[in-house]
Amino acid sequence: MPSFWYGVFVMADFIKRVGTNGKISWQARVRRKGFPDMFKTFRTKVEAQKWAAVTESEMARHVFTDRSLAERTTLGDALEVYRDEVTVEKAGHQEGYVIKAWLKHPLSKRTLSSLKVRDFQAWVTEKKATVGPKTIRLHIGVISNLYNRLENLLEIEALPNPVLKLILPPLPEGRDRRLNVIEHDDGTVRNEAEALIGACADAVNPWIRPAVEFALDGAMRRNEIVQMRWEHVDLNAGMVRLPAAITKTGVSRDVALSPAGVQVLRTLPRSIDGRVFPLTADALYRAFVRARKRAGLDDLHFHDLRHEAASRLREEGLDLMEIASITGHKTLQMLKRYVHVKAKDVVEKRQKSHGGSHG
Structure with missing residues (x-):
C-alpha cells in the first residue's frame, strides 16, 4: 500500500x-x-x-534504467560473453590471455552493478607490485572495452564505466634502441643492421632474413607479418593492404613500401597456404632470437625493428601523419614513442640547411 x-x-x-x-x-x-x-x-x-x-x-x-540485469550478471559472466563475441574476432591471443587472468581474480565473481572505481583502483595497487604499467593498462583496457559494449552485448544500459577515473601508473619512456653504426677507437666500424641481416642469412630457417628485411621496411608488427597473405599485396602499387582482421587495432590500413621492400617480396616463393611468410609468430621470434645472438645483439627485440623502421621513415622525410598511416598508430603521442631520430642526423640537416658548420 x-x-x-x-x-x-x-x-x-x-x-x-x-x-x-x-x-x-x-x-x-x-x-x-x-x-x-x-x-x-x-x-x-x-x-x-x-x-x-x-x-x-x-x-x-x-x-x-532497469538495473536488475546488472545486479544479476557477474564481471566473469560478462567477460565470457565479450570473449566469445568480440575477442574471438580479433587478431592475436593477447586479449584472450588477459580475460583468462581476469576470470581467475575474485573481482570476476562480483556483479557488475556492485563494482566501483575503488575496487579497480585496489586491483591496480595490488598489481603494481608484480607487473609493469603496460600490463596494468592492457588489463584495464579490456575492462573498459567490456563496459563500453555492455548495451550491445548484454542489453545492460546506462551502467557507468568504473575504470574511466582510475589513477594508472605512467608508462615508461619508449625504448630508443636503434640499429647503429658504431665507430670503435681502433678505427673499425660495426654496422648493426648489416650484422643482423648477415646473421639471418646464415640461419637454417630461410624465411627469417626476408622477414627481418621486410620488418625494417614496412614497420609492421610480428603478428601482422606472419598473417599477411599474397592477396593483401599489390606489388605494382608498392603497397600492402592489411585487413582489419589481422591488425592489432582492428582497423584496416594500407602500408606503403619502399622499392627495397617491394623487392624483398618479389624474391619470395609463393607458399601453399597463401601467406607471404609461412611462419608462426613464435617460430619467427625463436629464429630471430638465434640470429640476434649470432650477431652479438642480445639486447635487441623483434619489436625494436618496428621502432627502427618508423624512425627511418621519419629520416626519409615523411611527416608523422604519413608515418602513422603506415604503422597504424591511432595517436601521434603513441607514434612519438616509436620514432627516435638520431640527434647527429638532425644536427647535420640543420647545418646543411644553414649552409655552414659548427664554425
Whole structure:
C-alpha cells in the first residue's frame, strides 16, 4: 500500500519477510504502466522505501534504467560473453590471455552493478607490485572495452564505466634502441643492421632474413607479418593492404613500401597456404632470437625493428601523419614513442640547411 518516505509519497508495495533464522527483510515492489515490474529486497524498510522512491521518480521523469540485469550478471559472466563475441574476432591471443587472468581474480565473481572505481583502483595497487604499467593498462583496457559494449552485448544500459577515473601508473619512456653504426677507437666500424641481416642469412630457417628485411621496411608488427597473405599485396602499387582482421587495432590500413621492400617480396616463393611468410609468430621470434645472438645483439627485440623502421621513415622525410598511416598508430603521442631520430642526423640537416658548420 502507498506510504511516505521523508515526505515523498511512494506508491510501491512493501512486504515484510521473516527468515527461518528469524532475520527480517523487506521486499519493495514497484509497478508502473509502461515499465517492467521491479522487485528488490533490503535489510530495512527505510532502505526499501528509499529505493522505491528513487525508482518511481526516475519512471515519472522517463529516465529509468532497469538495473536488475546488472545486479544479476557477474564481471566473469560478462567477460565470457565479450570473449566469445568480440575477442574471438580479433587478431592475436593477447586479449584472450588477459580475460583468462581476469576470470581467475575474485573481482570476476562480483556483479557488475556492485563494482566501483575503488575496487579497480585496489586491483591496480595490488598489481603494481608484480607487473609493469603496460600490463596494468592492457588489463584495464579490456575492462573498459567490456563496459563500453555492455548495451550491445548484454542489453545492460546506462551502467557507468568504473575504470574511466582510475589513477594508472605512467608508462615508461619508449625504448630508443636503434640499429647503429658504431665507430670503435681502433678505427673499425660495426654496422648493426648489416650484422643482423648477415646473421639471418646464415640461419637454417630461410624465411627469417626476408622477414627481418621486410620488418625494417614496412614497420609492421610480428603478428601482422606472419598473417599477411599474397592477396593483401599489390606489388605494382608498392603497397600492402592489411585487413582489419589481422591488425592489432582492428582497423584496416594500407602500408606503403619502399622499392627495397617491394623487392624483398618479389624474391619470395609463393607458399601453399597463401601467406607471404609461412611462419608462426613464435617460430619467427625463436629464429630471430638465434640470429640476434649470432650477431652479438642480445639486447635487441623483434619489436625494436618496428621502432627502427618508423624512425627511418621519419629520416626519409615523411611527416608523422604519413608515418602513422603506415604503422597504424591511432595517436601521434603513441607514434612519438616509436620514432627516435638520431640527434647527429638532425644536427647535420640543420647545418646543411644553414649552409655552414659548427664554425
